[in-house]
Amino acid sequence: MLVESETIRRAQSGDAAAYNEIVQAYRKRILGTIFRLIGRAEDVEDVGQEVFVRLYFSLDQLRTVEVFEPWLYRLTVNAAYDYLRKLRRTRSVRMADLSLEQLSAADAAESGKKQSDESHKKEIREVMDLLLGRISDEDRVLLTLKEIEGLSLKELGKIYEVNENALKVRLFRARQRALRAYEELKKQSQV
Amino acid sequence: MHPTQRDPSNERDGLGRLFAAYREACPDLEGSANFVPNVLGAIERSRPASWVFPLRFWARRLVMSATLATSLLIGYLALWQGPAATPTADVLEASYLDVLTAESLDEQDAEFWRLAENKR
Numbered sequence: 189m190l191v192e193s194e195t196i197r198r199a200q201s202g203d204a205a206a207y208n209e210i211v212q213a214y215r216k217r218i219l220g221t222i223f224r225l226i227g228r229a230e231d232v233e234d235v236g237q238e239v240f241v242r243l244y245f246s247l248d249q250l251r252t253v254e255v256f257e258p259w260l261y262r263l264t265v266n267a268a269y270d271y272l273r274k275l276r277r278t279r280s281v282r283m284a285d286l287s288l289e290q291l292s293a294a295d296a297a298e299s300g301k302k303q304s305d306e307s308h309k310k311e312i313r314e315v316m317d318l319l320l321g322r323i324s325d326e327d328r329v330l331l332t333l334k335e336i337e338g339l340s341l342k343e344l345g346k347i348y349e350v351n352e353n354a355l356k357v358r359l360f361r362a363r364q365r366a367l368r369a370y371e372e373l374k375k376q377s378q379v
Numbered sequence: 380m381h382p383t384q385r386d387p388s389n390e391r392d393g394l395g396r397l398f399a400a401y402r403e404a405c406p407d408l409e410g411s412a413n414f415v416p417n418v419l420g421a422i423e424r425s426r427p428a429s430w431v432f433p434l435r436f437w438a439r440r441l442v443m444s445a446t447l448a449t450s451l452l453i454g455y456l457a458l459w460q461g462p463a464a465t466p467t468a469d470v471l472e473a474s475y476l477d478v479l480t481a482e483s484l485d486e487q488d489a490e491f492w493r494l495a496e497n498k499r
Contacts, residue, residue, distance in 0.1 A: 191499055208415065211418060212499040215410050215414060219409070220405065220408055223405055223406070232410075233411060233417070236414070237414070237417055241425055244422050245422075250475060284487050289426040294397060297396055298396050298397055299396070304389065309404035313401065313405070316404075318450070335398040336405075339457070359402055363394070366394060367394050
């Protein structure tokens, strides 16, 4: 954990300084996770703010400090879900095809070529935004946590409160759907 | 629980490598300098007004007292009034003839007392 258990206990009892310490310690990690979950830098701070407000008002519901991190992740995931749902309601989902540059960036990434220039990174982010926009929010969040955040099945189990076997099945299906969406996206773009 | 601590076995296919490239393409975000003040401001705005707390405190106690009183009343009625609270049970179980006999006996009884009064 990034903070001492005692700090969490003090924050639970209403210590504002302890709560500030938690926000400072976790903000970079949480904002990074939110960016990877929602893919929109302009809205990351708003969602992050929502996560920490929810944290403040629900800290007293945390029974043991040992589960603080999975619990904070759950708050983050829920806030990301809310944002993605709102986004789907207010904006039409982008079903655009890949540009030539995006296609070549995706091909390069697929073949494992490392490219560090900013335009390549931007194209990869756009490819992923288009791909993740074609799958359900549930698949999107689960795949992001596993494949991009790099959480283990054990950690995911604590967040989703399900056993590892159920998670493996869900992950396999989500991956298959993402793979199909990716193949479709590439096929449409090449026509 | 950090993006760098990944299971490399997931990176075997093209999609896995694309995910890995995306992870590297994502910027590290610190949040603006106003992030923490904004969070604290949002907490203040979301905090219920000061009069809500005592109201909630007393409302909770009122509900608890009402629940307790209702339980006690139900318990009292069930234990002490339950069997006696059904005086018509005998009537419902009696046959038509039993009821007629009982009524006739009542009438005879009344007549007997009326005659006794007259004789006195």
